[in-house]
Amino acid sequence: MSKEQTSGKDNILAFLVQATNKHDVSIDITLNVNGAIVTGTILSAKDYFVRLSETFEDGSEVAQQLSEKFAQAGEAIDTEDGVEASFIHLKDAKVFCGSNKSTPSKGEALWRGALSDINGFYLDNIPDSGEDDEEESDNGDYQSLKDKNSKLTDRIGKLEEMIAKLSPNNKNDDKSEDETESDEKQDSSEETSNDDEEKEKSQKKSSGTKSGSTKTKKKASAKKTAKSE
Structure with missing residues (x-):
């Protein structure tokens, strides 16, 4: 067996870690660790303990002791x-761990793992899409709420129109309009009847005039006949 197989460590990954420890190289990496995926930036061991120490230095007496140890x-x-x-x-x-949301979901976190427990890696990190999904979800909820409000506003407007039509004032207005229309119809019918009466009178007058002239002509012809005799 090779030395790599015996130690259980990936020599390439160990070399990258060693280079970071000595030269403080910054490398983004994603690790497969017993079924879980861990992503981040490789940190030197010294920098790791310094940062860990700083997280405890403002705490209690025990926290300060831990800070000194780190x-x-x-x-x-x-x-x-x-x-x-x-x-x-x-x-x-x-x-x-089997989800598109990471742990922790927010803030910076330090992570330490044994090289012998790492099953594989690649040189890049995974952006957390959880926050983007939340933003898209918020935008979708906002748009949905906006659409609902718009529809509700339209319904309220239509309801106000219906209420306005059913109000007593509008009923009186409708009645007055109907009465006006009926009055106009009545006036037009009266005018029509008056016109008809005038036409009948004129016809009667004309017929009377014709009959009178006929009688006059008959009388005149009768007188002429008598004179000739």
Whole structure:
């Protein structure tokens, strides 16, 4: 068996960790760790312990003691030469376990894992899409709410129109309009009847005039006949 198989570590990954420890190289990486996915940026062991120390320095007395211990661990690692790396340290770490949302979902996180537990890796990190999904969901909810409000406003407008039509004032207006229309119809019918009466009178007058003239003509012809006799 090779040395790599015996130690259970990936020599390439161990080399990247060793380079980061010595030269403080910043490398984005994603790791497969026993079914989980861990993503972040490789951090030197010294920087890891310094940052960890800073998280406890403003706490209680016990927290301050822990801070001092972590600071001492960072200094000890800095003095070690030629020691093989056994752990990998990440900053801005996120862990995905069968979901598109990471743990932790917000804030910066430090992560430390044994190289022997890592099954695979690639040199890139995974952006957390959870926040984008939440923003899209919020935008979708806002748009949906906006559409609902618009529809509700339209319905309220139509309802107000219906109420206005059913109000007593409008009924009186409708009645007055109907009465006006009936009056106009009545006036037009009266005018029509008057016109008809005038036509009948004129016809009667004309017929009377014709009959009178006929009688006059008959009388005149009768007188002429009598004179001739």
